[in-house]
Amino acid sequence: MAYYIGVGIAVVIIAFFMAATQKARGYNFWRYFIVSIVVVAGIYMMIENLVLNPK
Amino acid sequence: METFSVIFQLLLALSILVVLHELGHFIPARIFKIRVEKFYLFFNPWFSLFKYKKGDTEYGIGWLPLGGFVKIAGMIDESMDTDQMKQPAKPDEFRSKPAWQRLIVMIGGVIVNILLAFFLYAMIAFVWGKDYVKNEDHIHGIEVLTPTLVGDNLFQNGDKIISIEDEPLSELMQANNKMLINQAKNYTIERNGELVNITIQDEGIDYMLKKESIVFIPRVPTQIDSVMPTGIAQELGLKKGDQIQQINGMDVSMFDQFRKELTTMKENNLDSFDLVVNRNGQELAFSSRFDTTYKLGFQNVFFLTHDFKKTHISYSLGQAIPEGIALAQTTLMDYVNQFKLIFTKKEAVKKVGGFGTIARIFPTTWDWKIFWSRTAFLSVVLAFMNILPIPALDGGHVMFLIYEMISGRPPSDKFLEKAQMFGFFILLFVMLYANGNDFYRWFTGQ
Known part of the structure; x- marks a missing residue:
């Protein structure tokens, strides 16, 4: 459980900084933040499947 | 302090490279009278550490050190400014300019990085020469x-x-x-x-x-570089510079022979040994007993x-320039060949690194020669990575511009937006994977 809380926090932090780079260009922070959370979480799940649980 | 020094060097090198790379886009854009809205070192969400506006362009330094950017009006880039793209094109916008001008703007960053590598390698050769x-x-x-x-x-x-x-x-x-x-x-x-x-x-x-x-x-020969404060070597009175020639009658004048012989002796549980040592041309004999570690307690020369x-080799300015160009070319070719390994060797994929790996190329103490040499190397890497034909990178823009120049019509804005989004995800994946590898290695102590 603690592991996934850690992953969740890491995903939010990464998404925050990514969205912040877009905010710097003058675009909507929240739109990019939400999309980034989805994308980063998706990539994490993909990596977890590919690397941590190889078939 | 050592970590701070490495981080400082990394930030300084990346700052120099980012500013010059963006300048490579900015200068041709201004020459072709394209409006540049922002020129920033680091990103500045919510606030900037420093900014000032001159003409149409806001120059500044942001607080988020993940790179830098120039915001060129009328360009579909990784910011995906679709609102601006819905408006009719203005004459001072990127999209109103002929393809060849846009191409020069897009490759400007990479060209500056290559020229910078030539310059830095040439100056290193001119100032310090080459020791080898x-x-x-x-x-x-x-x-x-x-x-x-x-x-x-x-x-x-x-x-x-x-x-x-x-x-x-x-x-x-x-x-x-x-x-x-x-x-x-x-x-x-x-x-x-x-x-x-x-x-x-x-x-x-x-x-x-x-x-x-x-x-x-x-x-290297078996030659004592330093004697440990406690141990057999110290007890026997061995000194820095002593060359061990034989152990129990076996030739161990080379350090690999010495290590191998000690391993054999340990395997055979030998408890004593005789040494023949050369000290300043004089042969000396020593005898002693091994302790449980089977180590003699000295550091060999490395x-x-x-x-x-x-x-x-010293270089005049005239000699340093071709030497610098040749070194940059070799560095680029070596890097390209290393990059190819990612696609041919499974093990190489695990070695891909992010910011942590880049930071480790800098030494913990300040050395100008090494700093400029590593900056030149990173400039070559930045040039190569940026020119890869991946949408969202300079190379992606170049790829679509070449398509436009050949076919006579540009890809649609919708296609470009989707391609940008796709490229953005690829970069995100690579970034996460590379930095994840660093984190994994740091966490597992590898």
């Missing part, structure tokens, strides 16, 4: 660290590598690069005064990738600190 040990001055030959490459038909300690793929070897350590990066298979070596040809497969490459080690190092004959 010639291959022939490694008088004891090589020590082979890869067990699978040692054998009668393979390499042996003490061999001298004369040429690789029929090309004479000028510096011994380049042999590792040639094996890993150029995947060289054919070696000519000198063994006991005779030339021998050796052909290998992928043993060396696999070893280097798996063990993160090199294959060849210069062979190949980097051993007093091999060094060669210095």
Whole structure:
């Protein structure tokens, strides 16, 4: 459980900084933040499947 | 303090490279009268550390050190400013300009990085010259660290590598690069005064990738560099500079022989030993008993600190420029070959690194020569990575511009937006994977 809380926090932090780079260009922070959370979480799940649980 | 020094060097080098790279886009954009809305070092969400506006452009320094950017009006970039793209094109916008002008703007960043690498390598050659040990001055030959490459038909300690793929070897350590990066298979070596040809497969490459080690190092004599405060060497009165010639009658004048002999003695549970030591040309004999560690308690000379004959080359400004260009070209080709390994060697994928790996190329103490040399290297890397034909990178824009120049019509804005989004995800994946690898290595202590 603690592991996934850690992953969740890491995903939010990464998404925050990514969205912040877009905010710097003058675009909507929240739109990019939400999309980034989805994308980063998706990539994490993909990596977890590919690397941590190889078939 | 050491970590701070490395982070400072990394930030300084990346700042120089980012500013100059963005300047490479900015200058041609202004020459072609394209409006540039922002020019920033680091990103500035919510607030900037510093900013000022001159003409149409806001210049500034942000607080988020993940790169920098120029915001060029009327360009579909990784910011995906679709609102602006819905408006009719204005004459001072990127999209209103002919394709050749847009192409120059897009490749400007990469060209500056390449020119910067030429300049830095040339200046390093001009100011400091080149210090190295010639291959022939490694008088004891090589020590082979890869067990699978040692054998009668393979390499042996003490061999001298004369040429690789029929090309004479000028510096011994380049042999590792040639094996890993150029995947060289054919070696000519000198063994006991005779030339021998050796052909290998992928043993060396696999070893280097798996063990993160090199294959060849210069062979060094068994020569004491320092004596530990406690231990057998200290008790016997051995001194710095002493050369151990024999142990129990076996020749151990080379350090690899000495290590091997100690291992054998440990395996055979020998409890005592006799040493023959050369001190300033005089032969001395010592006897003692092993302790449980089977270590004598001294530090041997290391190949980097051993007093091999060094060669210095000085360059005039006229000589330094072609030398700098040649070095940048070699660095680029080596990097491209290394990059190819990611697609051909499974182990190489695990070695991809992010900011942590980049930081580790800087030393913990400040050295101007090393700092500029690493900055030049990163400039080459930045140029190559940016010109890859991935949407969202400069190379992606160039790819679509070349398509437009050939076909006579640009890809639709919708297609470009989707391509940008796709490229953005690729970059995100690579970034997460590379930095995740760093984190994993740091976490597991690898």
